[in-house]
Amino acid sequence: MDNQYSYYNPNETEGNTSNGTTFYNNGQGDDGKTPKKKKEHKKMPKAVAVTGLALMFGVVSSATFLTTNYVGTKVLKLGTTQKSTSTTSTSAVTSNASLTKTSSVVTSDVSSVVENVMPSIVSITNMSVQEVQNYFGGTSKQESESAGTGIIISQNDSELLVVTNNHVVAGSDTLTVTFADGNSVEANIKGTDSEYDVAVVAVPLDSISEDTKKAISVATLGDSTELKVGEPAIAIGNALGYGQSVTTGVISALNRSVSETDQTTGETTESSVKLIQTDAAINPGNSGGALVNASGEVIGINSSKLVGDSVEGVGYAIPISDVSDLIENLMNQETKTKVAEADQGAIGIKGMSVSTEYSQQLNMPEGVYVSEVTKGGGAEKAGMTRGCIITGINGTTVSSMDDLQEQLQYYAKGDEVELTIQVPQSNGEYQEQSVNVTLGAKQTSK
Structure with missing residues (x-):
């Protein structure tokens, strides 16, 4: 039986064993003395054995993991975070606008950039009167309202000058500019260019309160000729007419030609200037707003969005360097007021x-x-x-x-x-x- 000794049986042959224990000559050895019993080898409990093996496996695994991690980090340079090398104009922008890569997802904090740029962005409301044909063949005048965005780029002795898209101010009867602090004033057209879809509007300085003057600023213009595909881009504008909002992305492509269709005439025209393509969301109302780089410099004027069921993340901006001379010319024109x-x-x-x-x-x-x-x-x-x-x-x-x-x-x-x-x-x-x-x-x- 298990774990018990078997005693000598005369019928058994000398040297046979029973359950691992050997007995000789009716319990006596060759020298006639009674041999000592061998010590019993007790089996280790199963629970203790399993626990010991698990502990040993854990120690070995931990040592292996630490060794692998050390080799990967120190020798192969794996798992290190790549920091952005973009140069910014202020230390605040540098510390908050850099890109970090974590788990293959690019994220960025652009709050400091937006905080610096936002005072130079305005909302533009265009009130116009259009002739609408009725069911009886006659026409009647109907007032309509549209929304857009503008960028404060300069001022002269008597006016604050704002650049925007021509289509934002086209056909306007009344233009209203709303500043970052929420105050609104009327504006007049300084100059327009439909070919490049650029316009400059002027706001009389004497119509702007002192508090508003302290809350706004002139935008810093960048150099769009130095742009590289893949660098960060931030779009700021009056999206959908709800007020200023921010979207982020990258420069997707440069020197894009885009065909646009006039909704009234159905005529299709190609843009006269090669555009910046970005995946930063640009929606109706963003037109005329700023596309800025990680340093908070205006690199483009948001102009249009390619719309379609199968198209996503494609927006366009006019490169600021390509129209800088045109903007300067429009700024120098005489401010226009409509004649009766x-x-x-x-x-x-x-x-x-x-x-x-x-x-x-x-x-x-x-x-x-x-x-x-x-x-x-x-x-x-x-x-x-x-x-x-x-x-x-x-x-x-x-x-x-x-x-x-x-x-x-x-x-x-x-x-x-x-x-x-x-x-x-x-x-x-x-x-x-x-x-x-x-x-x-x-x-x-x-």
Whole structure:
């Protein structure tokens, strides 16, 4: 039986064993003495054995893990955090705007950058009056409101100057600028350029309270020619008209050409400037807002968003360096205020738009094709003839009849304007000329 001794049996052969214990000659050894019993070998309890083995395995595993971790970290340089090498203008931006990589997810704290930039960002509200056709074939005037964003870029002796997109202020009857502290004032258009979708609006300094002046600042412009794909980008703007908000991303691509379709005419045009592509969310209302780098410098003017069911994370901005000269020109123009419709002046022509498509097909400049010159009008007196193309008025680019009519709202009859025209030559080319035209009375339809 288990764990018991078997005693000698005469029938057993000498040397046989029972359960591991041997007995000789009826309990006596060869010398006649009784042998001592061998000590019993007790088995170790199973619970104790399992616990010991588990402890031994844990110690060995821990030693192996520590050794592997040391080799990976010290020798192979694995698991080290890569720090951003971006240079910032202030220590606060440097410490809070650097990128860190944790578990393959890029995160960043841009709060200090936003805090520095936000005082230079404004919301723009455009109130306009549009003619709407009714069910009976007639037309009626309807007031509409749209929202956009602007960037404070400079000031002169009497005005605070804000850059935005042309489409944000186009067709405006009244423009309202709302500053970072929530105060709102009316603004006027300084200059616009529909080709590059850029405009500058002016806010009279005497209409801005002293408290607001202390709460706002002029933005710092960066160098968009130095941008690299993959570097961080921050978009700030009046998204959806709800007020200023912030989105972050990276520079996805540079020098992008984008085609945009006019919702009214259905005409598709390609952007005149190569755009910055970013995955920072840019929504309606963001137009005219700032795209800034990790140093808080404005590197682009948010302009449009490619919209589609299968498209996500694609937004565009106008590179600030590509339009800096244009912005400077618009800033130097005379501030415009609308003239009452009855007092508005006219050039004295009939014309039609030369779209991008026609321009390419017919090898003609974009602008307004003069199909007829009114007898006795300002254009005839200035020497303009049928077939010339108007491409500018007082330094503002004109690419369509709508652009020309938009600009003429700021001039009264009797005012003199400088028109930039393209005159056709016998060899099929066009020669640019400037003519001064005194505006006549605007003809009204009866």
